[in-house]
Amino acid sequence: MVPAKAISFLMDAERFLVLTHINPDGDGLGSAMAMKCLLERLGKKAEIVIDSEPPEMFAFFTNYEWVRQYGVETDGLEPFNTVISVDAPTIERLGDAAKLIADDANILCIDHHVSAKNFADVNYIDGTASATAQMVYYLASELNIAITPETAEYLYTGIVIDTGRFRFSNTTPDVLHVAGELVKAGADPDKISRHLYYNNTLETTQALGKLLETIELHFNGKVATAHFTHAYMLGDHWKNVDTEGFVNHALSIRGVEVAMLLRETKTGITRVSLRAKGGFDVNELAKIFGGGGHAKAAGLTINEPLEKAKKILLDETERTLKAG
Amino acid sequence: MVPAKAISFLMDAERFLVLTHINPDGDGLGSAMAMKCLLERLGKKAEIVIDSEPPEMFAFFTNYEWVRQYGVETDGLEPFNTVISVDAPTIERLGDAAKLIADDANILCIDHHVSAKNFADVNYIDGTASATAQMVYYLASELNIAITPETAEYLYTGIVIDTGRFRFSNTTPDVLHVAGELVKAGADPDKISRHLYYNNTLETTQALGKLLETIELHFNGKVATAHFTHAYMLGDHWKNVDTEGFVNHALSIRGVEVAMLLRETKTGITRVSLRAKGGFDVNELAKIFGGGGHAKAAGLTINEPLEKAKKILLDETERTLKAG
Incomplete structure (x- = not known):
């Protein structure tokens, strides 16, 4: 299911910019965080930039400070030649963070929205996936990268948010299977739900x-x-x-x-x-x-x-x- | 994990009384409904009796009318010699429905409460299970009985209720795996959640x-x-x-x-x-x-x-x- 081109995209470069949509939800931010983890496990470097304030709701993420807000924490950051966009169906949804994409950059788009426009050079789009996080999990499997507890937490959060806590009609056997593997890898459903749903003002x-x-x-x-x-x-x-x-x-x-x-x-x-x-x-x-x-x-x-x-x-x- | 004695208990008799606790929740009622399904697939007969009005919340269950209220719909029902108690840690929790247990009856207790008192002749108690429904699923697997869409719905409901929609700390890889299998067998998470959580007055x-x-x-x-x-x-x-x-x-x-x-x-x-x-x-x-x-x-x-x-x-x- 993971296109071979997506795998070579990750193997063939050393320095990546990871982007997601404006006002990222748990799936956008979780998938971006997990992508950076995977890239680092491959010995690569990656920066996450978003065009909005990182949402307070996900401040419980380990390494939350990885997420940089465009224009506020991106001074001196040169445009990137290799870019991964997660959970964004169009380049417009990346907002100003897209300004960090070099003119001749290679872009990989990872998204579960069937409506995703093919704005990238390499596309890994899967409308049967409940969340982009589910697809990043498949990417890790394909790359034989063991999921760390932190990565498991990011991906489980993405899945919980996008399935409405396993309530929506996208709650497939596959996503429940992946969720089980993520709990096995160290995601803590109780802790995650407390942060997401028991944290109101x-x-x-x-x-x-x-x-x-x-x-x-x-x-x-x-x-x-x-x-x-x-x-x-x-x-x-x-x-x-x-x-x-x-x-x-x-x-x-x-x-x-x-x-x-x-x-x-x-x-x-x-x-x-x-x-x-x-x-x-x-x-x-x-x-x-x-x-x-x-x-x-x-x-x-x-x-x-x-x-x-x-x-x-x-x-x-x-x-x-x-x-x- | 399923005791061999529990399997022979089901194989060795023809007519069963299935009981669960007073004011049954989704796990109690769902497990009881699923047990009757399994027994019928084995060519046996079973009656479900509870000591309270069947909760309106579960009226969406196919064959909901199977559930009889003790004293209201049990006229003429003779005491049973073979009894299965699901999701009840003590015989007292069965309420008046326990009056249908014959003096010399054989009782099988299926429960995920570690505190379950050994009031039965055969015990299948597993404190690592998130819900009794999860245990009934294992029982079906052990008996090689394929799960029908109805049975999947009863068991999925039990799991959703007892894990608080996969939120509580009992949300293990195992229960997520079973949930995935139940969706594969025909449980509809969207429909079930609509009935359980989108049905307020x-x-x-x-x-x-x-x-x-x-x-x-x-x-x-x-x-x-x-x-x-x-x-x-x-x-x-x-x-x-x-x-x-x-x-x-x-x-x-x-x-x-x-x-x-x-x-x-x-x-x-x-x-x-x-x-x-x-x-x-x-x-x-x-x-x-x-x-x-x-x-x-x-x-x-x-x-x-x-x-x-x-x-x-x-x-x-x-x-x-x-x-x-």
Whole structure:
């Protein structure tokens, strides 16, 4: 499954730049960290650069300081001739970190998004993999590199994040097998989950409470809305709030097929996150408002205050429900 | 690993009673359902009886109607001579369903609790297994019985519940391997998780919001309390509230080592659920009040109204923290 060209790509150079997408998640950052480990085991050198602040959430990673933020910690770093992009479907998703790619550089793209554009010279793209981390594990196997406990932790984190803790439909026998091997190699599921899911700020937990109070059901309980007002988001506490996953609480209600999280981010501008379970395609709904995403997760913006935006959105949803 | 005696126990009889503990969780019920499947594949007959209403949460199981409630659906059922108890560490935990065990019956106990008392004639007890479901899987392998998609669903559910979705420290390479085999055999992680975790009542979600609003941190953020007043629990909505897992939201706050959920269940009687992460032993704290449980999860009752109970509990916690 691992292309021979990807293996020679790694063997034929000595110094690598490892990139991943802006605001990396556990799969992007974990895969990048693991790639650097593998390269070092091969006696090579590698630098990880990202175009955003390294997310605090992954500060528990051993060698977390490896990750350099472009423009902040990359002074004097010359462009690289050999570049590995992990978990990024387009070169644009690498952001400014792509400025470190030399004009005539060779690029290897490792990604599990089938939508990955072939922007690289060598492509290792596998849409059947649940996470890029799973593919990096196969790369290590192919190279006969034993997985260290640290590498196991990075890769297990990538898999846990991208399978939603082995919940999403991409939870295949293969990824469970790889996860088992990673635990054998030293990944600690309890420790990793504590860092990823038991590390909320007090403000985040309180904001979730506030949000759940606003939940309303519509259309015979098929659609749930919840919101944050602009006034609430102006408070001092807000900078410590991470709303990641909040919308899933609305989706977790029995009978709800579509959950909508509305936030009036600026006066008169309402951001909406949509999530679906079952057959409803929220991407189609988002598109009507110039937004987009996937069938099960999409987003859009309405240039109206919260209440008006909600009404417009629900009216359009009703039409879509009737048409469907 | 599977004792030869357990295998002959299954081969040597024709008609079995399968029991599990009162208020069965996914592991108890899933293991019982899977045992009946295995026995039928062997050409045997089996009945599942429990001493409580079959939990609604597992109504998505194919053949859910197999589960009979003792005293409600067991009229005319004669005591059994061959009995299998799954996931129950003592005969008392079987409740009234144990009345269906004939005086001279042979009992097989299958359990992953090391604390399982040897109340049975044949014991298959394995403290290294994450779930009884994992052991039932090994039993099927030993018997060379192919796992049907239904059986895979029952067993996967047991494993998901008992590992907390592959989060707890019992998430071993072995259990991940078995989980992978179960997905291969037809278990659908997405479907199962939707039924187990995306099936809340509106009242449950609203009650969680209400609870999160009451969160307070104490002792430099080491201890979090949250509560339901007696008045709130008297409301009509309360009968649709399932507080399972609520206390974990308080525990998920960064820096919190002990989370306390207080509920004034009757006027002047406060029930407390304790959860810990890190080193704090909540069982020791619970014991002081005549309660108990495990180091990471325990419960107790204080015969005082909410506010007074909270003060008494926090004073005792402070003493324990200072002593530790």
